[in-house]
Amino acid sequence: MSDTLAAANQDPFTSVSVTLDLVKRAARDGASDAREAAARTWAATSLFVCRFVYTTCYTISYGVVFPTTMIARSIPRDNAAVRGLIDGAEAAIHQVDQIRGTSPEPGALTAPA
Numbered sequence: 642m643s644d645t646l647a648a649a650n651q652d653p654f655t656s657v658s659v660t661l662d663l664v665k666r667a668a669r670d671g672a673s674d675a676r677e678a679a680a681r682t683w684a685a686t687s688l689f690v691c692r693f694v695y696t697t698c699y700t701i702s703y704g705v706v707f708p709t710t711m712i713a714r715s716i717p718r719d720n721a722a723v724r725g726l727i728d729g730a731e732a733a734i735h736q737v738d739q740i741r742g743t744s745p746e747p748g749a750l751t752a753p754a
Contacts, residue, residue: 716723
């Protein structure tokens with residue numbers, strides 16, 4: 642540091658040159674540090690977002706599928722309610738296929754006895 646000050650007092654052009662070199666080096670090092678910090682931040686943010694999306698989807702799907710499966714499995718299979726649900730689903734599929742212009746296979750939802 643004292644060498645820089647001594648050089649600055651002796652020759653004004655050398656002082657400006659040393660100062661410009663110092664500024665240039667600081668800008669280059671600062672840009673490099675900023676790139677590294679941005680890369681670390683992006684990686685951490687990306688990991689957080691991915692984990693958040695995964696956890697949210699897992700929680701929602703488990704919260705919907707598990708209770709629905711429990712309810713569906715608790716209903717006896719051979720009764721009027723289940724037959725009505727199956728017939729209604731087949732009628733809805735048939736209606737959609739008619740609107741779309743495709744022909745479904747008859748009894749597609751009917752479970753084998």
